[in-house]
Amino acid sequence: MASQQAFIAKAENRKFFQNLWRTDLMSTIKADPKYWCFALWCGPCSSYVLRKRALYGDMTRYKCCAGYMPCSGRCGESKCPEFCLATEVCCCFGNSVGSTRFLLQDELNIRTTKCDNCIIGFMLVLGYLACLCRILALVTGDDEIEDAAHILTCMSDTVYYTVCACMQTQHKIELDKRDGMFGPSPMTIPPMQQMSRLDQPYGPTVGYPPAYGASPYGQPQPPPHQGYPAPAPGFPPPSASAYPPPGAYPPPQQPPGYWR
Numbered sequence: 001m002a003s004q005q006a007f008i009a010k011a012e013n014r015k016f017f018q019n020l021w022r023t024d025l026m027s028t029i030k031a032d033p034k035y036w037c038f039a040l041w042c043g044p045c046s047s048y049v050l051r052k053r054a055l056y057g058d059m060t061r062y063k064c065c066a067g068y069m070p071c072s073g074r075c076g077e078s079k080c081p082e083f084c085l086a087t088e089v090c091c092c093f094g095n096s097v098g099s100t101r102f103l104l105q106d107e108l109n110i111r112t113t114k115c116d117n118c119i120i121g122f123m124l125v126l127g128y129l130a131c132l133c134r135i136l137a138l139v140t141g142d143d144e145i146e147d148a149a150h151i152l153t154c155m156s157d158t159v160y161y162t163v164c165a166c167m168q169t170q171h172k173i174e175l176d177k178r179d180g181m182f183g184p185s186p187m188t189i190p191p192m193q194q195m196s197r198l199d200q201p202y203g204p205t206v207g208y209p210p211a212y213g214a215s216p217y218g219q220p221q222p223p224p225h226q227g228y229p230a231p232a233p234g235f236p237p238p239s240a241s242a243y244p245p246p247g248a249y250p251p252p253q254q255p256p257g258y259w260r
Contacts, residue, residue: 017111028169040165044089047096066099123163130156
């Protein structure tokens with residue numbers, strides 16, 4: 001019960017993480033179309049590769065569903081982690097994708113945008129609705145409900161596999177960022193205790209923009225200017241009344257017949 005409450009608290013705190021995914025779900029196809037196709041047609045293979053890469057290739061750190069499910073640590077992962085991971089991605093594909101997502105979020109301090117949450121929520125609601133229609137058609141035996149359930153199931157499967165491909169492409173791009181493919185140097189491997197999901201402190205922000213008011217070195221940052229660059233030293237001049245200098249311009253000419 002205590003571990004369940006800790007997991008719920010951890011999930012709620014992800015809303016306040018400061019970093020964002022490098023690419024949102026709507027832009028993953030454009031960002032990496034080749035990997036998106038690979039994740040769509042070979043979803044379990046993609047999930048296996050991403051989980052192993054998220055663990056820095058060290059399978060001794062592997063736990064079933066990354067430690068987020070009640071079965072985690074009880075499936076003999078320490079004896080044959082590769083086989084257990086292959087079983088997870090084939091038999092529990094959705095959980096494997098979601099677990100890798102939580103693993104990256106907790107390690108890299110990443111929160112999901114509202115738009116991405118709406119897309120994932122729509123996928124889940126559509127799946128539940130299709131399941132309920134299937135049950136209702138089975139109970140009533142109505143052909144029209146059966147046809148509606150079949151249509152909803154096709155829609156749900158299409159959305160499910162499409163969104164999962166987008167999520168896995170999003171994870172792959174984020175791992176590229178973490179491993180230094182978009183920057184000068186990769187991140188270091190976290191210590192062993194950081195891979196325990198529920199008792200792990202929130203991850204570092206190495207390679208990610210710091211939150212407002214903080215810096216990577218713990219020193220407070222000055223507040224930013226309101227959309228404008230800081231003025232150069234010595235500008236504006238101390239006294240604006242000295243500009244223009246006296247005599248710099250001739251006096252204005254008055255038209256003929258002008259009365260002062």
